Amino acid sequence: MDSALEKARRRIEELRREIEYHNYRYYVLDDPAISDERYDALMRELIKLESKYPSLVTPDSPSQRVGGKPREGFATVRHRIPMLSLANAFDQGELRDFDRRVRSSLPGERVEYVVELKIDGLAVSLRYENGLLVAGATRGDGETGEDVTANLKTIRAVPLRLRQTVPLLEVRGEVYMSKDAFRHLNEAREEAGEPLFANPRNAAAGSLRQLDPAVTASRQLSIFAYGLGEVEGVDVRTHAEVLSLLREMGFPVNPHYRLLPDIEAVIDYCSRWQEERFNLPYVIDGLVIKVNSLEQQARLGATMKSPRWAVAFKFPAEQARTRVQDIILRVGRTGVLTPTAILKPVRLAGTTVSRATLHNEDIIREKDIRIGDMVIVQKAGDIIPEVVAVIPEERTGDEKPFVMPHHCPECGAKVVRPPGEVATRCTNIACPARLREGLLHFVSRNAMDIAGLGPAVIGQLLAAGLVRDPADLYALRLEDLVPLERLGKKSAQNLLEAIEKSKSNPLYRLIFALGIRHVGERAARILARRFGSLDRLCRATREELLAIPEIGPKIADSILTFFAQEQNRRVLEKLVAAGVNIREEVVDEPGYKPLAGKVFVLTGTLEHFTRQEARELIERLGGRVSSSVSRKTDYVVVGEEPGSKYERALALGIPILREEDFRRLVQD
Template sequence: MTQDREQARRRVIELRREIEHHNYRYYVLDDPEISDARYDALMRELLQLEKQYPELVTPDSPTRRVGGQPREGFVTVRHRVPMLSLANAFDEGELRDFDRRVRAALPGETVEYVVELKIDGLAVSLRYENGLFVTGATRGDGETGEDITANLITVRAVPLRLQREIPVLEVRGEVYMSKEAFLRLNEAREEAGEPLFANPRNAAAGSLRQLDPSVTASRQLSIFLYGIGEAAGITFQTHFQTLSVLRELGFPVNRHHRLFNHMDDVVQYCRRWQQERFDLPYAIDGLVIKVNSLEQQDRLGATMKSPRWAIAYKFPAEQARTRVVDIILRVGRTGVLTPTAILEPVRLAGTTVSRATLHNEDIIRERDIRVGDRVIVQKAGDIIPEVVASLPEERTGEEKPFAMPARCPECGAAVNRPPGEAAARCTNMACPARLREGLIHFASRNAMDITGLGPAVIGQLLRAGLVADPADLYTLRHDDLARLERLGDKSARNLLQALEKSKANPLHRLIFALGIRHVGERAARLLAEHFGTMDGLSRATYDELVTIPEIGPRIAESVVTFFAQDENRRVLEKLAAAGVNMGRREAAPEGEKPLAGKVFVLTGTLEHYTRQQAQEIIQRLGGRVSSSVSKKTDYVVVGEDPGGKYDKALALGVPILREEDFRRLVGEVK
């Protein structure tokens, strides 16, 4: 073995251990030690070494998470221990009936219950042999499921090697998609004219059943483990102990499970989460109650379909009645016409709802939704307001059916709906609405974050003929802005300052702001980290792009197409000439990080930031954001409608920061 190859072998082993360690810190302990950029750098180094020395690739290498070649179809896997479904309880009375049945079957015995959040995702099994992940499957019919090993490997929270070797361990869990990732995915699909996912559960299931694992890798899935199927070389006495051991072995386990010895406490816990679930970053549709003792579970047994020792408490679907005042059309950046129902305001799932996206003409027809209709609305996955059904029996005869116009409501150009597609599009590339939406996206918080440049101001700039592309924003003068309606001298100065400040944004924000089709925030970060400069990205080939972890063929093709257009290159040249940052900015030295070592928790809705923006600010200044409050938390940043994290912070005496306090702390205001 040559010295170079031996050095590479040692470095590969070291990198794998380091990456596994950081996966454990991030997904299991919720206590990351390094930045995303540093983690990605480790992955890139490992990928390069394995590409140079392919004989060093092993089945448990983290690089397998990128996604391999598309498959022709799924094969079936038989579960050694059946994956039973759970019986449901829909009210407190049914929970108490369950408790009576359990105690009647175990007369005179002490019974404890473990209560866990019921994650709204896709049930899967993961099989490990001698500590290595070998097979993953869907639940299927409980006896057999589909082999989705290649897709589960791409889920970074799934450990490829356990913290210690166990001869055989098959674990069960729920793969899910966070609310934020779900919204981003649907936004991208809507812009592309693709069918939308109804809720995070459907999005997770659809992502896991892709024949191309690289598509799954791009979807930002995660997982919580909650039980054991087959096991050899390890034993457990209680379910509560099982969850603790799973976490020690490297599995993500939801931290909100609790142990109770009385059904009254179980019921109270269910009531609590029925209200607090909206504050979670992922969707839950209930709680699961299990007898704690595994020996008692064995004696209670199971029916043909479900265990007698467990039950799922399902939250009632929160719906409301209201009226459709109007149906309007929004023309997006890619020309897609999206109908939106304007509703009489109604309180639903913790917020006031006054509009609901109707997605496309087909959905309006299928649900027979008319202007003036009384309708039932709910929030899909507790996130997106949707019209579930119209109430034709309550019609007065004044209601008006909706029809997609033949001409764009913004520019009058022809509207085209290609065969086989759900979306209708404006055919005019120069449509003012497309330009307006593109500028709104460019200035948005997650993009260039230009405070004061909202839809109303952008509309005025377009009507005055002051901008024709994003680069023109940086040529605006004080006199141009001050004469706009309701802007004035002070607002004009503030907007010019915001524009100047945005020039220093990191490269990934500019890439996202450009609105390249299929390139979301995550992909923009990956591209910025990989290429470092806009010039480097603009010269990238398709083959080079698809080698980047999580960048699939669709994104690669879109990036190449974008930079091949002369008009786009011209805009980039204008942006560079205006002084907009075209290269990755160096991180601030350690001495310039005033929040170094501080732990923050965010809760509620912030006025000036999205959660991600606030998190980026904290991380840039050296701090860390956690998802849960503990005695180690330094600050809890509180927005509107805070949830249980706020109450816990008060109980623990953790300092509370209102948004203005937070802005002063990070230097945004004085």
């Protein structure tokens, strides 16, 4: 073997082992051993080597988590062992009834129970053959689900290769979105004037069922494994052993499960979580109780819909009545006016609630919410207070309808509601509220990460006229900060050190911090790696932006609009003059792409290329591979034993490339 190729193969294998080890440390052990920046550097090196040597790419490589083009639809998958739903219990009496049914079917036998948190997400099945992930599907109706393999691979907590090899292992798990990820996703959608997700479960389900895996990858999904389906080469006798095995295999298993001796201990444990659930970083809607012995489970069997050996204890929906005392408007960093209900304080889901976002004018009209109304409130997914409904029979006639103003409440500028959007926006880019929110975003943890610059300090800096844009932060001096309230000399010095440290942040952090509409953290990373410098990104054309698979027309147009504004360019010049890092290592710098814009379809078995190698080669030369033949297809590459795509191409008159023709085309 060529020495350079062999050297690359060894390094690629080393990088894959190291990356998956750190995934295991982070997602399973919850004990990261390296920084995010170091992890990203390892991934960049792997992608760079695999791009240079596409023949070394394998399906279980970490680089394949965020790959592939948008799909045209999901194939149907039949579960060989059905994914049954669970019967529900809503109180202690129903839990004791479940226990009586179990013990009556197992007379005289000792019965232990495993109790697990019921994660509020989307049930999935992951199929591994000889240790490799080969398929993933949603639960669907329990009998059939949808093939979402490509999307599940984007979840870093999902192992692509098991830590122990067995002939067959089908793992059942729950894909979920954390409270923080849900909050950030809805904040971004609200700023963009897009519809909001109702709760983390809906957000997780919608994210996993995206036809474009790149969208799923951007949504920060995770997973907890909780059981097995079809298996070969596995010897476990209890459900507790199943959970232990799953963890050993490399899956995150929720740490709060307990093996308990009887139903009274189960009831005590369920009662404990009624309140403690609010402290979790994810949403649970109850607990699941399972007979521990797998042999006893088999004898208990199942009904047509649910197993007789398990039950879900569901928490009651917690709601409260209170009064809307006022409706105020908050102006975000992109100018969106968000109405918020000021409520008479009420205890709800573990906290005192005094505000509830109303999102936009349409929701207020749809629910007919008026100032002075008595309303029912709850927390969406135990996170965001929301008004569920108005109690119209308690109206007195003094209630006042809310009317969206024609001018910004912060600066007085005209507000507009663009056609097709639900958001109303302030048109003044110099609006103080937009500046304040923009600065808070700029210094936030995932952006420039400047510790000590919270809302109170930002407010004082603006009031004192010390800061008019993000670049002014880098001109602050000790004598500017010491006079501010609650900022002594030591705190001021720490703040200046944090500001100075932020100058050396990676370029993607700066791009994200700029607050370009539709450009989230992942898009910022992609742009930084593709263009390599802020100056190069500023000069990017629409065609260059759209040539990046993950960048669509909406993001491209937003980037062009941002850099076309004179005020934004002045801020960038000040950031450069202050010494903020504006460069990053270039990955795949755009150049001449002989297949740019061409759409290929592959069918049949190629002699000199694997399907993945042919795809990588086409994409490296600027082309795109589609899964189906249409009139927009430019070429169909045909190998041995081609399928119906070949017949479709002939019928449509699409040019056919035999393998030799394809090799000449890509080598010219």
